[in-house]
Amino acid sequence: HVQLVESGGGSVRPGGSLRLSCEASVDGYASYCIGWFRQAPGKEREAVAAICTGDGRAYYHDSENDSGKGRFTSSRDNAKTTVYLQMNSLKPEDTGLYYCAADPSCRGIFDLWGQGTQVTVS
Numbered sequence: 001h002v003q004l005v006e007s008g009g010g011s012v013r014p015g016g017s018l019r020l021s022c023e024a025s026v027d028g029y030a031s032y033c034i035g036w037f038r039q040a041p042g043k044e045r046e047a048v049a050a051i052c053t054g055d056g057r058a059y060y061h062d063s064e065n066d067s068g069k070g071r072f073t074s075s076r077d078n079a080k081t082t083v084y085l086q087m088n089s090l091k092p093e094d095t096g097l098y099y100c101a102a103d104p105s106c107r108g109i110f111d112l113w114g115q116g117t118q119v120t121v122s
Contacts, residue, residue, distance in 0.1 A: 002026050002112060004034075004100050009117030012090055020085040020117060022100030030054055033106040034083040036074065038119070040096035048098070049074040051083055052106060090121045 008020040022034060035050040051058040051074040058074040073086045083100060098117050101110035 004102060004112060004114035006098065006100050006114045006117040009098060009119045011120040011122070014091055014121055016090050016121070017086070017088045018090065018119060020087070020098055020100075020119075022083045022085075022114060024081045024083065024100075024102060026081075026102055026104075026112065028104060029081045030078060031104070031106075033103040034076070035101045035103060035110050036083075036085045036098060037101060037110075038094075038096040038098045039116075040093070043096075045099075048072060049085060050103075051076055053078060053083070087119070090119075092121045095119060095121050 003025050005023045008018060010018060012018055030053055032053045033050050036048040037045050038048050039045040047061045049058060049060045049072055053076050056076060062070050071089045076083045098119050100114045102112040103110045
């Protein structure tokens with residue numbers, strides 16, 4: 001059964017942290033790219049980060065995260081076929097429904113989506 005299951009969302013105060021998990025049950029997991037997206041109320045869905053499960057390279061929509069100075073960090077544990085999004089120094093504008101999605105060919109086409117996990121910062 002092919003699926004992605006997110007967890008780890010919740011309600012936190014500004015400045016708090018959360019770690020989202022995305023457990024993947026997919027064939028060929030080790031060669032996937034897993035992306036993180038979020039959708040705030042009344043806004044379009046936006047990309048947050050992506051990680052290659054093979055070599056662990058991570059990419060971020062916010063360039064500050066690429067430099068290690070940002071607030072979000074994506075990682076993976078291939079033994080658990082799970083990808084994580086560590087979110088620190090959370091802001092109210094980070095509120096939204098967070099999804100993970102799988103891109104089997106790492107070409108930016110995400111064709112398998114999880115159900116989402118809610119993050120509320122207030």
